[in-house]
Amino acid sequence: MSDGYNVAVVGATGAVGTKLIEMLEQTNLPLKKVKLLASKRSAGRKLLFKGEGLFVEELTAESFDDVDIAFFSAGGSTSQQFASEAVKRGTVVIDNTSQFRMDKDTPLVVPEVNKEALKKHQGIVANPNCSTIQMMVALEPIKKLVGIDRVIVSTYQAVSGAGARAVEEVKQQAKETLDGELPENLTTGILPVASDKKHYPQAFNALAQIDEFAEEGYTKEEWKMVNETKKIMADNQIKISATCVRVPVITSHSESIYIETKEETSVAQLRETLEKADGVVVEDDPSQQIYPQALNSVGKKDTFVGRIRRDLDIDNGYHLWVVSDNLLKGAAWNSVQIAETLHEMDLVHV
Amino acid sequence: MSDGYNVAVVGATGAVGTKLIEMLEQTNLPLKKVKLLASKRSAGRKLLFKGEGLFVEELTAESFDDVDIAFFSAGGSTSQQFASEAVKRGTVVIDNTSQFRMDKDTPLVVPEVNKEALKKHQGIVANPNCSTIQMMVALEPIKKLVGIDRVIVSTYQAVSGAGARAVEEVKQQAKETLDGELPENLTTGILPVASDKKHYPQAFNALAQIDEFAEEGYTKEEWKMVNETKKIMADNQIKISATCVRVPVITSHSESIYIETKEETSVAQLRETLEKADGVVVEDDPSQQIYPQALNSVGKKDTFVGRIRRDLDIDNGYHLWVVSDNLLKGAAWNSVQIAETLHEMDLVHV
Numbered sequence: 001m002s003d004g005y006n007v008a009v010v011g012a013t014g015a016v017g018t019k020l021i022e023m024l025e026q027t028n029l030p031l032k033k034v035k036l037l038a039s040k041r042s043a044g045r046k047l048l049f050k051g052e053g054l055f056v057e058e059l060t061a062e063s064f065d066d067v068d069i070a071f072f073s074a075g076g077s078t079s080q081q082f083a084s085e086a087v088k089r090g091t092v093v094i095d096n097t098s099q100f101r102m103d104k105d106t107p108l109v110v111p112e113v114n115k116e117a118l119k120k121h122q123g124i125v126a127n128p129n130c131s132t133i134q135m136m137v138a139l140e141p142i143k144k145l146v147g148i149d150r151v152i153v154s155t156y157q158a159v160s161g162a163g164a165r166a167v168e169e170v171k172q173q174a175k176e177t178l179d180g181e182l183p184e185n186l187t188t189g190i191l192p193v194a195s196d197k198k199h200y201p202q203a204f205n206a207l208a209q210i211d212e213f214a215e216e217g218y219t220k221e222e223w224k225m226v227n228e229t230k231k232i233m234a235d236n237q238i239k240i241s242a243t244c245v246r247v248p249v250i251t252s253h254s255e256s257i258y259i260e261t262k263e264e265t266s267v268a269q270l271r272e273t274l275e276k277a278d279g280v281v282v283e284d285d286p287s288q289q290i291y292p293q294a295l296n297s298v299g300k301k302d303t304f305v306g307r308i309r310r311d312l313d314i315d316n317g318y319h320l321w322v323v324s325d326n327l328l329k330g331a332a333w334n335s336v337q338i339a340e341t342l343h344e345m346d347l348v349h350v
Numbered sequence: 351m352s353d354g355y356n357v358a359v360v361g362a363t364g365a366v367g368t369k370l371i372e373m374l375e376q377t378n379l380p381l382k383k384v385k386l387l388a389s390k391r392s393a394g395r396k397l398l399f400k401g402e403g404l405f406v407e408e409l410t411a412e413s414f415d416d417v418d419i420a421f422f423s424a425g426g427s428t429s430q431q432f433a434s435e436a437v438k439r440g441t442v443v444i445d446n447t448s449q450f451r452m453d454k455d456t457p458l459v460v461p462e463v464n465k466e467a468l469k470k471h472q473g474i475v476a477n478p479n480c481s482t483i484q485m486m487v488a489l490e491p492i493k494k495l496v497g498i499d500r501v502i503v504s505t506y507q508a509v510s511g512a513g514a515r516a517v518e519e520v521k522q523q524a525k526e527t528l529d530g531e532l533p534e535n536l537t538t539g540i541l542p543v544a545s546d547k548k549h550y551p552q553a554f555n556a557l558a559q560i561d562e563f564a565e566e567g568y569t570k571e572e573w574k575m576v577n578e579t580k581k582i583m584a585d586n587q588i589k590i591s592a593t594c595v596r597v598p599v600i601t602s603h604s605e606s607i608y609i610e611t612k613e614e615t616s617v618a619q620l621r622e623t624l625e626k627a628d629g630v631v632v633e634d635d636p637s638q639q640i641y642p643q644a645l646n647s648v649g650k651k652d653t654f655v656g657r658i659r660r661d662l663d664i665d666n667g668y669h670l671w672v673v674s675d676n677l678l679k680g681a682a683w684n685s686v687q688i689a690e691t692l693h694e695m696d697l698v699h700v
Contacts, residue, residue, distance in 0.1 A: 150663065150664075152502055152608050154504035154593075154606035156506065156556045156595065156597065171528060174524050174528060175528055178521060178524060178525055178528070183645045183646075183648075192639075196639060197638075197639060198638075198639045200639075200643060200645075201645055204598060204599050204600050204644075204645065205599060205643055205644050205645040206506045206597055206599055206604045206643070206644050207643065208604070208606075208641050208642070208643075208656070208657050208671045209639060209641060213636035213637065213639070216659055216660065216662070217617070217636055217657065217658070217659035218659060218662075226662065239662075239663035239664065240662070240663070241608070241661050241662050241663065241664075241667070241669060243504075243606040243657070243669055243671065245506065245604070245606065247506065247556055247597045247598070247599075248554060248597070248598045248599070249554050249555060249556055249597075249598070250554050254556045254558070254595070256504035256558075256593040256595065256606075258502050258591070258608075267567070286563035286567055287563070288547075288548075289542075289546060289547060289548045289550075289559060289563070291558050291559060292558070293550060293555055293556070293557065293558075294554075294555050294556050295533045295550075295551055295554065295555040296533075298533075306558070307558050307567065307593070308567070309566055309567035309568060310566065311502075311591050312566065312568075312576065312589075312590070312591050313500065313589035313590070313591065314500075314589065314591075317591070319591060319593055321558045321593065
């Protein structure tokens with residue numbers, strides 16, 4: 001095991017990059033040096049790390065010459081272009097984009113669920129999609145207990161999942177609305193999907209589109225939840241469908257999850273199991289109006305589970321309400337947790 | 351058939367009352383006189399009806415002496431106190447509260463679905479819960495086509511469903527948030543449920559509580575969707591579970607609905623059926639990013655259906671995204687439509 005790593009953050013000035021820096025300030029991973037990388041446009045900016053000013057450097061292949069672990073969060077094309085350059089130089093890449101997630105040689109890891117998959121990494125480890133991660137944290141303990149036959153999930157996803165510019169756009173739209181502007185006159189241009197043809201107001205609106213549309217009328221985000229779940233749980237038989245919706249929440253995704261377990265269980269047993277599970281905090285007391293809330297989970301690393309109740313008509317059917325900070329457990333914290341786990345398992349240098 | 355009715359709006363100054371007046375301005379129901387009723391506190395206010403100023407009168411039992419049809423939307427306790435007084439005086443009450451919905455002698459009506467039930471009214475007709483109505487409009491044509499075995503719905507409900515004060519509260523919270531206020535310092539006091547013990551910020555938050563908690567960990571709103579669906583569809587066998595969530599949208603509820611049909615169908619057949627259905631507008635073209643949106647449906651009487659797609663794993667499983675103006679089809683328009691239907695069926699005076 002190394003006694004200290006040189007780590008790099010690629011996309012250091014973005015919504016997730018900023019959180020990666022925060023998580024690296026808190027990690028118990030031994031760090032020698034932190035290098036902040038971004039596009040030429042952002043190079044030269046100074047960001048604080050543990051009170052020390054660090055200059056953002058322009059990302060090049062050579063940036064990785066002395067880097068042990070690199071966190072990529074600058075979009076799929078940057079990962080495609082530079083991840084192999086990093087690996088070539090002996091760097092372990094922890095990639096937060098969708099670029100390598102379904103690559104059969106790339107482990108897709110939620111440490112609470114499938115850290116053993118890290119053993120097979122060949123230089124790149126993929127961080128799953130934010131909406132998938134929190135669902136995995138909540139469902140894996142149930143799967144271990146009684147198995148899971150099927151999942152139907154409807155998401156209430158936060159705007160920060162679409163990046164810092166999307167957050168600014170929604171705040172601008174909200175301000176315009178409060179100032180009396182009509183919906184058709186609101187500033188648009190980024191949401192629901194920056195690269196897509198049409199843009200709609202997100203403030204005071206629910207948009208049933210996250211990422212572009214793909215096969216069978218599902219969006220790519222919905223397909224990610226399906227395909228990544230099967231890969232992370234190593235279960236191609238699990239039945240899963242998703243409806244992914246963006247709501248005007250800045251940070252933390254909420255999910256309405258219906259499951260059917262393979263074996264019989266009870267609300268009490270599910271609650272007890274989730275209370276003991278890694279990374280899960282049960283917030284579930286209807287008599288006291290206690291249930292997970294997006295606003296309450298911002299800045300926390302846990303996944304919050306509540307509204308645990310049995311389906312009224314189906315044996316082994318249960319409903320859950322699952323909330324987590326999409327920038328932390330959904331992105332930066334899961335990535336840093338992967339790095340910590342690689343270190344603990346002595347898998348940084350292979 | 352009458353050639354003109356005296357109608358009254360009880361709760362004329364509220365969020366739904368205001369919309370009832372708008373809908374009465376547009377109705378083809380023959381009107382002789384419109385009487386606006388409210389609590390003593392609001393009496394004396396002047397509201398416009400077709401350009402004419404009408405004074406709001408204080409609600410008393412005698413208010414109904416010359417009234418043919420009264421729309422009640424001033425809370426359950428007002429309906430409890432005054433509906434029977436109105437009926438005693440020969441008035442047909444169309445009640446927008448939950449007071450009489452599950453009463454076995456009270457028809458619970460969505461005209462597109464079960465107008466025949468009006469024939470059995472004994473003076474009171476109940477308007478269903480907003481989140482139930484739009485689901486019924488979307489599902490009834492499918493039920494007629496191939497039957498429906500089960501429904502799982504997760505809602506994205508608008509703040510105006512909790513009344514005008516809730517709307518003001520959310521706008522205030524949004525303004526405070528944009529001004530940099532922390533969540534714990536936001537003005538609260540009404541949402542999620544004015545009468546409940548605790549109040550939470552709704553701006554930039556998703557709250558998985560609408561109405562108070564009841565049996566089995568479900569809220570009353572969730573029970574309403576279950577019980578009202580069974581009553582309106584006259585089907586006690588239908589399996590249905592709901593998760594009701596309030597999101598920071600001012601007007602129009604969105605719903606992620608999963609159904610299993612009894613007989614085989616297809617996305618194309620469902621789309622074709624819905625396109626022909628009364629009160630339904632299909633907005634469903636992923637290639638052009640066309641899907642129902644809360645903001646787009648405000649002020650419209652229709653129920654918008656899109657994202658129609660088959661479940662990936664289950665035979666006869668389909669997903670829909672259903673959006674409608676909760677104050678119009680969810681409340682005021684459905685009520686006025688009930689009145690129009692009573693008139694057409696010659697059921698106002700029984």
